[in-house]
Amino acid sequence: MKRINSVFNLQIRCLFIAVCLFVCSSGLTIGETCSADGDCDTGLRCETCAANGNTRSRCVRIQPMNPTSKVKGLPFNQYSWLTTHNSYALSGAKSATGSAILAPTNQEDSVTSQLNNGVRGLMLDMYDFQNDIWLCHSIGGQCYNFTAFQPAINVLKEIQAFLEANTSEIVTIFIEDYVTSSQGLTKVFNASGLSKYLFPLSRMPKNGGDWPTVDDMVQKNQRLVVFTSKSSKEATEGIAYEWNYVVENQCEF
Numbered sequence: 283m284k285r286i287n288s289v290f291n292l293q294i295r296c297l298f299i300a301v302c303l304f305v306c307s308s309g310l311t312i313g314e315t316c317s318a319d320g321d322c323d324t325g326l327r328c329e330t331c332a333a334n335g336n337t338r339s340r341c342v343r344i345q346p347m348n349p350t351s352k353v354k355g356l357p358f359n360q361y362s363w364l365t366t367h368n369s370y371a372l373s374g375a376k377s378a379t380g381s382a383i384l385a386p387t388n389q390e391d392s393v394t395s396q397l398n399n400g401v402r403g404l405m406l407d408m409y410d411f412q413n414d415i416w417l418c419h420s421i422g423g424q425c426y427n428f429t430a431f432q433p434a435i436n437v438l439k440e441i442q443a444f445l446e447a448n449t450s451e452i453v454t455i456f457i458e459d460y461v462t463s464s465q466g467l468t469k470v471f472n473a474s475g476l477s478k479y480l481f482p483l484s485r486m487p488k489n490g491g492d493w494p495t496v497d498d499m500v501q502k503n504q505r506l507v508v509f510t511s512k513s514s515k516e517a518t519e520g521i522a523y524e525w526n527y528v529v530e531n532q533c534e535f
C-alpha cells in the first residue's frame with residue numbers, strides 16, 4: 283500500500299513538473315498579479331493602476347494591436363489610434379531649465395518609446411518660453427521653470443525620426459496651444475524637419491465626411507496630422523483648429 287502510494291506520488295510529482303515546465307515558462311498573462319516585469323508574458327509589464335483602484339501589481343499590456351494589421355485600406359478616421367495625454371510629461375523628468383518640476387506627470391515612457399510601442403496620437407502643451415516654444419504642464423497660459431519640461435523641438439525631432447524610419451506610419455499631434463508669438467508653431471515645425479510630412483488643411487474633410495484612406499496618406503507621404511486648440515491659427519498659419527474636425531465623447535472614470 284505504502285509502496286503504491288509513493289509510486290503514485292512520484293507520478294503526480296512528475297506530472298506537476300511537466301505542467302510547470304509548460305505553464306511556468308510562458309509567464310503570467312494579463313490581469314494576473316506579479317512582482318516584476320519578468321514574471322509577465324512578453325509584451326506585458328508588471329504595473330499598478332491607481333486610477334482604477336488597482337493597487338496590486340498586475341501584468342498589463344503595453345502594446346496595442348496595430349489597427350491596420352486587422353483591416354487594410356480604410357479612411358483614416360475609421361481606425362482607432364492609441365493616443366496619450368500630456369505625452370511629454372514624463373514621470374521623474376527634470377526640467378531642461380535645470381529646475382525641479384512641480385507639475386503633475388502623466389507618462390512613464392519617452393515619446394520615442396511610446397511611438398515604438400504603438401502610440402499614434404500625442405497631446406502636447408506648447409508655450410512661448412525663453413524665446414522658443416516649450417512643452418510645459420502649466421497654469422494660466424504661462425510657462426515657468428518649474429512647469430517647463432523641455433523645448434518642443436526635441437520631441438518634434440523624435441517624431442520626425444520615427445516617421446522617417448517607419449514610412450507607412452501616421453502620427454497625429456493635438457496641440458494644447460498657448461503660443462502667441464507670430465508664426466511660432468510654423469517656425470518650430472519647420473526647424474524640426476516635420477513640415478514635409480504635414481497632411482494639408484485643404485484635404486481635411488469638413489462636415490464630418492470621411493478622410494482619405496491611410497494608403498493614400500502614406501503614398502503621398504502626408505503622414506503627420508496636426509490640430510491646434512486655437513481657432514485663429516487656421517487663418518494665420520494654416521494649422522487645423524481641432525474642433526472643426528474632431529469630436530469628443532463623454533468620458534467617466
Ligand SMILES: *[C@@H]1O[C@H](CO)[C@@H](O)[C@H](O)[C@H]1NC(C)=O
Pocket residue numbers: 378379380381427
Ligand atoms: C529659469 O531657468 C533659467 C535657465 O534656463 C535661469 O537662467 C533662470 O534664472 C531661471 N529662473 C528662475 C526664476 O529661477
Ligand SMILES: *[C@@H]1O[C@H](CO)[C@@H](O)[C@H](O)[C@H]1NC(C)=O
Pocket residue numbers: 398447448451
Ligand atoms: C520603425 O522602424 C524601426 C527601425 O527600422 C523598426 O525597428 C520598428 O520595428 C519600426 N516600427 C514600426 C511600428 O513599424
Ligand SMILES: *[C@@H]1O[C@H](CO)[C@@H](O)[C@H](O)[C@H]1NC(C)=O
Pocket residue numbers: 465468469472477
Ligand atoms: C517654413 O518653411 C516653408 C518651406 O520651406 C517656408 O516657405 C516658410 O517661410 C517657413 N515659415 C517660417 C515661419 O519659418
